[in-house]
Amino acid sequence: MNAVRIVVGCVLWACALGIAVDLVTAHVAVEYFTVHHPKVVESQEPLVMALVWGVGASWWFGLGAGLVLAWVHHRLPHHVPVRDVLRRVAHACAAIWVAMMVVLVATYLLILLVPPEQRRETFESDRRIMAVAIAHMTEYVFGAVALLAVAVRLRRMGRVGSIAA
Secondary structure, rough: HHHHHHHHHHHHHHHHHHHHHHHHHHOOOOOOHHOOOOOOOOOOOOOHHHHHHHHOOOHHHHHHHHHHHHHHOOOOOOOOOHHHHHHHHHHHHHHHHHHHHHHHHHHHHHHOOOOOOHHOOOOOHHHHHHHHHHHHHHHHHHHHHHHHHHHHHHHHHHHHHOOOO
């Protein structure tokens, strides 16, 4: 039962993170979702894109992360409450969101280094799409690093007992 709770919790947190990220990125450049992704819904509204792609692009990572963390949790010599595991997952998701927003803003600003004489007519639109694309590319890297960090922390907690952790 603990494994199911961990897996479901990770899927829900991953979907929440995906939606939170896409709520921002879809409002920055909805074209990233409507032009550069397969058409999955008729709408081109940023809110709809954030909900659809936030879940669609994130649930599977949450499933994988949940299976890994459930396996680590099952192998611990000392009991660690599931709520402690999911609290760390929530903290990791918050950190990923902040990191992605930093990447988004930094990329958006760094693209200004392109000299004005070399900019195309579509520079502003391209700039927004590039910033969103680069932020999204980093999401899975941040997710993998966060998963590793949570798994290592969970193992340490389980070795010494959750009270000492």
